[in-house]
Amino acid sequence: MDFELTKEQQARRQMFFDACKALEPKKPATMIGTETIFTLDECWEFHLYCAKEFAKKNWLALGWPPEYGGIGDAMDRVFFAEARGYYGIPGVDVFGVGMLAPTLLAAASEEIKREFLPPIAKAEVMWCELWSEPNAGSDLAVLSTTAIRKGDEYIINGQKTWNTGANRADWGFGVFKTDPTGRKHHNLTFILLDMKTPGITVRPIPYMYRESPFCEVYFDDVHVPAKNIVGQENGGWAVVNVLAGFERSGMGEVAAMDRILEEVVKFLNETNRGGKPLAKDPVIRNRIAQIACELEAARTLSYRIADLQNRNEMALMDASAAKVFYSELGERFAFTMMDILGPSGLIKFSKWAPMQGHWERAVQDCFVTTISMGTNEIQRNIIAWYGLGLPRMK
Amino acid sequence: MDLRFTEAQEILRKMARDFLATECPKSLVREVEQSPKGYSPELWRKMAELGWMGLVIPEQYDGMGYTFQDLTVLVEEIGRNILPGPFICTVTSTFPVMEAGTEKQKREFLPKIAKGDLILTTALLEAEGTLSATGVTVSANARGDSFVINGSKMFVEMAHVADYMVCVARTKSGADPEKGVSLFLVDAKAPGIKCEVMPTIADDKLCEVRFDNVSVPKDNLLGKLDEGWPIVKNFLRKGAIIKCAESVGAMQVCVEMTVAYSKERVQYDRPIGAFQALQHIMADMWTAMQTSRYLVYKAAWMESVGMPCEKEASMAKSFVNEAYKNIAKWAVRLHGAIGVTYDHDISLYYRRSKSADAAFGGTDFHREIVAQQIGLV
Numbered sequence: 001m002d003f004e005l006t007k008e009q010q011a012r013r014q015m016f017f018d019a020c021k022a023l024e025p026k027k028p029a030t031m032i033g034t035e036t037i038f039t040l041d042e043c044w045e046f047h048l049y050c051a052k053e054f055a056k057k058n059w060l061a062l063g064w065p066p067e068y069g070g071i072g073d074a075m076d077r078v079f080f081a082e083a084r085g086y087y088g089i090p091g092v093d094v095f096g097v098g099m100l101a102p103t104l105l106a107a108a109s110e111e112i113k114r115e116f117l118p119p120i121a122k123a124e125v126m127w128c129e130l131w132s133e134p135n136a137g138s139d140l141a142v143l144s145t146t147a148i149r150k151g152d153e154y155i156i157n158g159q160k161t162w163n164t165g166a167n168r169a170d171w172g173f174g175v176f177k178t179d180p181t182g183r184k185h186h187n188l189t190f191i192l193l194d195m196k197t198p199g200i201t202v203r204p205i206p207y208m209y210r211e212s213p214f215c216e217v218y219f220d221d222v223h224v225p226a227k228n229i230v231g232q233e234n235g236g237w238a239v240v241n242v243l244a245g246f247e248r249s250g251m252g253e254v255a256a257m258d259r260i261l262e263e264v265v266k267f268l269n270e271t272n273r274g275g276k277p278l279a280k281d282p283v284i285r286n287r288i289a290q291i292a293c294e295l296e297a298a299r300t301l302s303y304r305i306a307d308l309q310n311r312n313e314m315a316l317m318d319a320s321a322a323k324v325f326y327s328e329l330g331e332r333f334a335f336t337m338m339d340i341l342g343p344s345g346l347i348k349f350s351k352w353a354p355m356q357g358h359w360e361r362a363v364q365d366c367f368v369t370t371i372s373m374g375t376n377e378i379q380r381n382i383i384a385w386y387g388l389g390l391p392r393m394k
Numbered sequence: 395m396d397l398r399f400t401e402a403q404e405i406l407r408k409m410a411r412d413f414l415a416t417e418c419p420k421s422l423v424r425e426v427e428q429s430p431k432g433y434s435p436e437l438w439r440k441m442a443e444l445g446w447m448g449l450v451i452p453e454q455y456d457g458m459g460y461t462f463q464d465l466t467v468l469v470e471e472i473g474r475n476i477l478p479g480p481f482i483c484t485v486t487s488t489f490p491v492m493e494a495g496t497e498k499q500k501r502e503f504l505p506k507i508a509k510g511d512l513i514l515t516t517a518l519l520e521a522e523g524t525l526s527a528t529g530v531t532v533s534a535n536a537r538g539d540s541f542v543i544n545g546s547k548m549f550v551e552m553a554h555v556a557d558y559m560v561c562v563a564r565t566k567s568g569a570d571p572e573k574g575v576s577l578f579l580v581d582a583k584a585p586g587i588k589c590e591v592m593p594t595i596a597d598d599k600l601c602e603v604r605f606d607n608v609s610v611p612k613d614n615l616l617g618k619l620d621e622g623w624p625i626v627k628n629f630l631r632k633g634a635i636i637k638c639a640e641s642v643g644a645m646q647v648c649v650e651m652t653v654a655y656s657k658e659r660v661q662y663d664r665p666i667g668a669f670q671a672l673q674h675i676m677a678d679m680w681t682a683m684q685t686s687r688y689l690v691y692k693a694a695w696m697e698s699v700g701m702p703c704e705k706e707a708s709m710a711k712s713f714v715n716e717a718y719k720n721i722a723k724w725a726v727r728l729h730g731a732i733g734v735t736y737d738h739d740i741s742l743y744y745r746r747s748k749s750a751d752a753a754f755g756g757t758d759f760h761r762e763i764v765a766q767q768i769g770l771v
Binding site: 001002003004005006009075261265268269277279280285286288289290292293294296297298300301303304306307310317318321324325377379380381383384385387388389390391393 | 395396397398399400403463653656657664665667668670673674676677678680681684685686688689691692695696699706708709712713758761762764765768769770771
């Protein structure tokens with residue numbers, strides 16, 4: 001057993017870190033956490049700028065097969081996520097690059113791959129997902145938005161919700177009911193659509209801090225070319241499972257917490273209370289040390305997943321465990337810091353806020369990782385059912 | 395990066411698992427923990443024949459010359475079976491001998507340890523139970539060709555059956571408690587030593603050892619006079635990782651037993667494992683076990699290749715302490731009333747989760763090391 005990266009891997013990892021470090025000075029001061037790219041114009045602009053920079057290096061196609069213009073391998077994706085996480089650099093469309101591209105590679109027709117992959121790699125098209133509906137969240141298969149085939153088009157009617165960045169995206173992908181009388185899991189189709197198509201209305205939903213990282217999307221007789229599907233008509237559930245099966249290492253999230261922990265240590269060392277640094281308080285030392293230990297545990301589990309992925313081995317159970325663990329660590333970290341900061345932790349980004357208001361934001365944004373991408377409760381089901389072999393809920 | 399066990403490690407693991415499954419059933423664990431000796435000499439001999447006590451001892455001293463990481467692979471299997479006896483205290487006490495021993499000391503002690511002919515333990519803690527240097531008050535004073543040791547050590551594992559002890563004693567008092575600590579190889583049967591087994595939660599034979607003018611030849615000073623504390627710190631770090639590996643094996647069994655039981659036990663016309671209230675607890679148990687595992691593997695790897703790993707070892711120990719206690723607690727809870735009985739195996743693990751926590755430093759002790767290592771002033 002060997003945790004050491006090869007010399008070549010170390011060099012590649014350093015290359016990603018250097019590139020992200022170089023972008024850091026251009027980051028807007030208002031960019032706190034990852035959600036601000038959707039809420040603030042200057043952060044979205046920075047996201048697009050970084051995306052173009054990465055596209056020039058072909059880093060949006062890491063791990064893709066060479067015939068579709070891909071370079072690098074699974075470890076490169078991990079290093080790149082780690083570097084971006086550490087420096088808080090956006091530029092990778094989590095929907096287009098992170099979710100759709102691997103889905104297309106695994107499940108789409110040659111024609112669709114040739115049409116949609118290059119604009120993703122070139123950062124020419126930004127995507128959003130059209131997944132959940134008001135009455136279909138974790139139990140996604142009961143969704144009710146219809147896409148009825150008429151000639152060489154689908155006509156879409158209904159509503160999607162919790163669509164992160166839908167107000168910024170050029171295109172959207174999602175599952176729609178194409179056979180309203182069909183059986184559950186056999187009536188859905190995975191469709192790609194231009195968000196500028198007439199009949200689409202995007203309404204931002206205010207998050208608890210009033211800005212809107214996500215939206216609801218209404219469809220009123222929206223005409224979509226019937227060729228723009230992934231997989232078979234009424235075979236969308238299989239594609240959903242392909243997408244849900246992509247195992248994320250969580251390395252980016254861990255690296256982001258690494259960086260913020262370094263800043264926390266600096267803050268605690270430099271901030272006095274009662275005439276001595278906060279870092280001297282034994283309770284604070286203990287609590288921050290606990291966070292540091294848990295962060296190291298999250299990191300080593302991420303390595304484990306990367307190691308499995310690098311050998312093309314299944315990491316389903318570990319990936320679910322890692323998602324539960326790092327996301328809830330994010331909650332604990334934010335809650336702990338709010339305790340330590342006291343009333344000053346309540347202050348938003350402003351001249352009064354400690355650490356640029358990071359924790360006021362983090363304590364609200366922490367739900368993004370615990371609820372999205374399969375809630376942590378669903379992840380626990382996955383561990384229990386597919387990992388431990390416990391009886392499935394009917 | 396390759397986080398799989400090597401082929402040799404897989405062989406070692408499989409051999410250990412098969413051997414312990416046959417030779418160390420839970421009936422033996424119960425018999426041994428109730429026996430005055432606290433170990434099975436027959437089993438000890440068989441382990442010695444497999445070379446386990448000498449696994450990391452270099453071949454020139456009749457050991458197997460395996461790596462530290464290999465040892466953690468074996469110890470994980472020992473943890474699975476909660477093998478009672480002086481294995482952990484002997485192998486961890488061997489580290490200071492290998493690290494600081496003179497050639498003569500190594501030639502005298504290591505081959506005997508490797509053969510299973512010498513049980514070794516470490517006398518470090520005293521009544522206060524602190525692992526900081528301030529806790530070392532047992533004194534050793536030079537007199538002629540000897541040192542004379544006086545005072546009382548506590549929590550000395552298996553001292554009542556040990557042949558030798560590594561005794562950590564104060565040889566000089568001063569402002570800095572870490573200066574003036576020395577280590578001695580002490581014959582456990584030397585005149586003036588009184589040893590009593592303390593009754594403890596895991597029946598792991600922690601002893602009080604009283605030293606009353608115990609004379610130790612100067613040749614048995616281990617390392618340099620007054621400069622023993624760095625050796626103690628290395629011993630604690632390596633021991634913490636070894637204890638973590640043992641706990642990982644035990645945690646794995648706690649999860650396996652609980653999942654298996656929840657599939658068999660029927661209530662409300664279905665196995666209780668079908669209830670999500672229990673499924674999510676078991677998912678969390680598995681997650682805690684798996685996060686612990688790779689944390690420990692990383693620390694063990696770093697120690698094995700000689701990288702500084704004080705931070706990683708302390709991170710692992712403080713995390714594993716909490717994980718093992720929680721997993722064992724939930725394992726008992728999910729077994730219901732049968733889980734709290736002496737005759738059910740799960741309670742054997744629960745009791746050991748508490749003693750594993752205390753050994754080589756509790757959670758807060760290691761968190762303070764982590765606090766320093768991450769740069770808190």
